[in-house]
Amino acid sequence: MRDAEIDLTDTPNDLEFDCPRCHEPATGRLYGPCPTCAEQLRAAIIGERDDSAVAPEFEPKMNVTPNAVALKDD
Numbered sequence: 673m674r675d676a677e678i679d680l681t682d683t684p685n686d687l688e689f690d691c692p693r694c695h696e697p698a699t700g701r702l703y704g705p706c707p708t709c710a711e712q713l714r715a716a717i718i719g720e721r722d723d724s725a726v727a728p729e730f731e732p733k734m735n736v737t738p739n740a741v742a743l744k745d746d
């Protein structure tokens with residue numbers, strides 16, 4: 673029976689490869705951006721905020737029809 677989860681605790685942390693981003697030799701547990709690139713990518717993704725994407729302030733609709741039954745004058 674196979675474990676569904678991948679346990680990386682026993683994975684060696686000395687895999688040597690060339691960083692796919694800067695092509696500098698890197699060492700790590702998994703193939704991917706080197707720590708320097710990972711930091712730059714993180715800063716690029718998380719560090720930059722797009723303020724134009726802020727949700728507009730809530731403006732109550734002024735054309736909401738009041739409850740017709742409640743206003744019924746009989």
Ligand SMILES: [Zn+2]
Nearest residue numbers: 691694706709
């Ligand atoms: Zn790199």
